[in-house]
Amino acid sequence: MPNTHYDIIAIGNAIVDVLSAASEDFLAEENINKGSMQLIDADRAEMLYTKMNAGHEISGGSAANTLVGVAALGGRCAFIGQVADDCLGKVFQHDIRAQNIDFKVPLRDAEIPTGRCLILVSPDGERTMNTFLGVAQYLHSEAIQPEMIEKAAILYLEGYLWDPEQPRAAMREAIKIARKAGRKVALTLSDAFCIERHRDDFKQLINDGLIDILFANEVELKSLVQHDDFDRGVSEVAEKLPLLVVTRGPNGAIAIKDNIRTETLAKKVERVVDTTGAGDLFAAGFLAGQARDLSIAASLEMGAIAAAEIISHYGARPERDIKKVIESALNVSLN
Structure with missing residues (x-):
């Protein structure tokens, strides 16, 4: 797309992940549903942190993880999110800028601390997230920089951040700016928890034609349509969108564009260590492919390769040079 300075600009939670191995018994003792994401307050965050290994x-x-993946694949990125003027906030600010991602939102007074996500990883690699949003939930419309959004080919929105009122208003404003500038808007549904709370909002965004690309996993899609018939649900949602992308874990992923369904298989890994960020990095690979005008099939392959790299180690940031891996696997140049 002409006159763009960024491939992707994202709005999402600016938080620090704390990952720790946890047994099934520990999850049961703490009354935590395996594989879920729940919001917790400061007291619960402190208590759980002290009990973690x-x-x-x-x-x-989530959105920041996706941007790191896009940047690692040579994409031009910017991030909008809120951190506090505290230790974790400065760590986040330094880390994301070190990935060549523009991050210009000023630090806020540390009266409310920077958010953190306590991620408990089961022996099978499944992650269970306990999120204290902290100051991230106070991202307001004044932090939205219209000139940056206008210069980005795609505005990418994180469903997790739709819950608090201020960020929700900020994202609605960002959508208006992007649509007026003729840019695409992508939304990741993030978690069934988010959909249960905001299903009507998400459906309205889709029905109003405000979303160009929708990312969901199989569980999220079923929650959105409120039934368990996967193929029927795909058809119901895809007919309202230019592009729908659905990940299916070990069963790969699909994309529907112009009524054409394209599928890819999941890439095999020696051992699934931690599924944290698998969806985030899948989105990164897919978006990086689309930013280079690659086919839907190639973009799905890029997403699958990026996701496979992430689940082979702890954390949601690539440890290998995924650009080289993808270039070699697909025989493409991402320069």
Whole structure:
């Protein structure tokens, strides 16, 4: 798309991930549903943190993870999210800028701390997230920089951040700016928890033609349509969107564009260590492919390769040079 400075600009939670191995018994003792995401308050975050095994602290947030993946694949990116003027906030700010991602939102007073996500990883690699949003939930419309959104080919919105009122208003404003500038808007549904709370809002965005690309996993899609017939649900949603992308874990992923369904298989890994960020990095690979005008099939392959790299280690940030891996696997140049 001409006159773009960024391939992707994203709005999402600016948080730090704390990952730790946890047994099934620990999840049961703490009354935590395996594989879910739940919002917790500061007291619960502190209590749970003290009980967790030693782990890894890595700057995270769903949309931020996706941008790191896009940037690693040579994409031009910017991020809008809120952190506090505290230790974790400065770590996040430094980390994301170190990935060549523009991040210009000022730090806020540390009266409310930077958010963090306590991620408990089961022996089978399944992740269970306990999120204290902190100051991330106070991202307001004044933090939206219209000139940056106008110069981005795609505005990417994180469903997790739709819950708090201020960020929701900010994202609605960002959608208006993007649509007026003729840019595409992508939304990731993030989690069934988000859909249960905001199903009507998400459906309205889709029905009003405000979403160009929708990302969902199989569970999220079924929650959105409120029945378990996967193929019927895909058809119901796809007919209202220019592009629908649905990940299916070990069963790969599909995309529907112009009534044409394209599928890809999941890539095999030696061992699934941690599924944290698999969907985020799948979106990164897919969006990076689309930014280069690659086919839907090639973009799905890029997403599958990026997701496979992430689940082979702890954390939602690539450890291998995924650009080289993808270029070699698909015989393409991402320069």
